[in-house]
Amino acid sequence: MEEEVEPFYRELPKVELHAHLTGSVSVATMKQLITGKPHLNIKHSMTTIRKGQQRTLDECFEVFKVLHQLVDTEEDLLMITKAVIREFAEDGVRYLELRSTPRVETKTGLTKRRYVETVIEAIRQCKEEDIDIDVRFLVAVDRRNGPEVALETVKIAEDYMLSSDGIVVGMDLSGDPTIGHGKDLLPALQKARNCGLKLALHMSEVLSQKEESELLLTLPPDRIGHGTFLHPEVGGSMSLVHKVRQQNIPLELCLTSNIMSKTVESYEKHHFLYWYQLGHPCVLCTDDKGVFSTSLSQEYQLAASTFGLDQEAVWMLSQQAINCSFAPEAVKEQLQQRWAEYKSQLNC
Ligand SMILES: CNc1ncnc2c1ncn2[C@@H]1O[C@H](COP(=O)(O)O)[C@@H](O)[C@H]1O
Numbered sequence: 001m002e003e004e005v006e007p008f009y010r011e012l013p014k015v016e017l018h019a020h021l022t023g024s025v026s027v028a029t030m031k032q033l034i035t036g037k038p039h040l041n042i043k044h045s046m047t048t049i050r051k052g053q054q055r056t057l058d059e060c061f062e063v064f065k066v067l068h069q070l071v072d073t074e075e076d077l078l079m080i081t082k083a084v085i086r087e088f089a090e091d092g093v094r095y096l097e098l099r100s101t102p103r104v105e106t107k108t109g110l111t112k113r114r115y116v117e118t119v120i121e122a123i124r125q126c127k128e129e130d131i132d133i134d135v136r137f138l139v140a141v142d143r144r145n146g147p148e149v150a151l152e153t154v155k156i157a158e159d160y161m162l163s164s165d166g167i168v169v170g171m172d173l174s175g176d177p178t179i180g181h182g183k184d185l186l187p188a189l190q191k192a193r194n195c196g197l198k199l200a201l202h203m204s205e206v207l208s209q210k211e212e213s214e215l216l217l218t219l220p221p222d223r224i225g226h227g228t229f230l231h232p233e234v235g236g237s238m239s240l241v242h243k244v245r246q247q248n249i250p251l252e253l254c255l256t257s258n259i260m261s262k263t264v265e266s267y268e269k270h271h272f273l274y275w276y277q278l279g280h281p282c283v284l285c286t287d288d289k290g291v292f293s294t295s296l297s298q299e300y301q302l303a304a305s306t307f308g309l310d311q312e313a314v315w316m317l318s319q320q321a322i323n324c325s326f327a328p329e330a331v332k333e334q335l336q337q338r339w340a341e342y343k344s345q346l347n348c
């Protein structure tokens, strides 16, 4: 898979803004985890969806349950986080926002706070090891767990935003989109926003979420994950499109994820084209690079070949992502400079 990506896409500096930690665990790391826990009797086919294969979104959430069994100690969590960061860096990602849902594992003593602290520790260690990537953390709310857990998670995120030297920058809303309703989570998300946490919310990943998306847009979120069914041609509405455009809310678009989990029929029919043609900020992302056997450079290459983007256009797409990030302004400026240097080297 990796060899299929042309050097231009690998060398292109990239910003990854939508990556779920557990879903980003690579095949090599999964092998290591599976070998270390033979009693779980987990087979490889249960953790990765290979190229050309598809699963329903429901089946994808079953895969996450298996992965969570494999990652149940602080040690595992530290190891996978560092491996995922290294892999993104090797793929040319220079700025990464990782998101993950804090979990409790009573058997091993893992608590939600230790979970967050361990991810932060892994990010710090990578920095000390001089891995060439700036990593931030979005604390995730799993929608299936309801309003109380959401409020508890906001409190945790707020505490670490204040004590992590800028590593925790925001929150994510994710989880099975067919379970729970955004209206119950609105107070928690409002609270997060009010205390200065940025919001990246999965919205309209499935068709039935029109009303919920209207409601979430009142916050408003700082970025939208997927937004597959926002526009009227696929069952969304002009009102949703207007609100997203008016507020200039960037979309995090994950081509392979949507095709493999069958919410989009084919690459050609991906809603990237709709929003890109409107000139709306679109950021290419991987979602779950391990589960969906992809990489960010591969996603850029796929977008370019599917929608006929030349190198200049691909470059602009990658550069535009800097401004959509939750990095402080000074960091954005540094990244812009780096991008400009790369551009003169690549001559595109
Ligand atoms: C495929 N589309 C998707 N839609 C919605 N939520 C998703 C997702 N892919 C991943 N997640 C969310 O990320 C968790 C795994 O990473 P963490 O354990 O948090 O690191 C999943 O349990 C789910 O809540």
Ligand SMILES: [Zn+2]
Pocket (backbone or CB within 6 Å): 018, 020, 174, 202, 225, 287
């Ligand atoms: Zn996602």
